[in-house]
Amino acid sequence: MIDKIAWLHLVDDRILSTRSRGKSVFYLPGGKREPGESDTETLIREIREELTVEITPASVAPAGVFEAQADGHAAGLVVRMTCYTAEFSGTLAASSEIEEVAWLGYEDRDRVSAVDKIIFDHLRETGLLR
Template sequence: MNIIDKLAWIEIQHKAILSAKSYGKDKFYLPGGKRELNETDEQALIREIREELSVSLDTTTLQLVGIFEAQAHGHPEGTIVRMTCYSANYVGEIKASAEIAEVRWLNCSDKAIISEVDKIIFDFLQQKNLLD
């Protein structure tokens, strides 16, 4: 089994979650990405969010939300994405940057446009009454 290890930032406002779509992709994803060599989760997530959304995460508020796994979208069967999700406050104005074509606030009615692992995360957050 091939595992893609990723980090994601969970930002919820008004029972909707911030999601991003990269250029050339057909699904929205939770913002984040992969660690670079010797990066901690915190360092990688801060870097990725700054690159993708032009905001800075407040490391003093960083909290693990959970770790979720599912078939990786756009990869061969048996390729699993493991998404380690954190919440954190941020400073700045969210705007698409780098490889991000669009940012959008989504809820559970938007499952047709998100990846499989994000569907699991959305369900988890809805069960906690955090998402509509």
């Protein structure tokens, strides 16, 4: 099991997504916990590292847990994505291992990872992504 934390940030029916250097698919911003970190601490650190903005801790709210086959791994390896919404301060910019930042709509579903496809479907069903 690959256990990750992700930020769901939607604006005008589009979701913020990132593509890491050397990767062909987009992923929701976020990542894995460091030892002893809470979900909120992980979210704050990962978003700062990837997108150079500061998550407002008091605004962090759970948005769902989703699981799917991990991309590029042997059959049976699952990724669990625990998602949160949150407000932020600063200007979004690619940093660290991030090569590209994009605002994706449902029509971009084929450009994202397997677990993100499930999240895109959920967001469309709830009317948040078009």
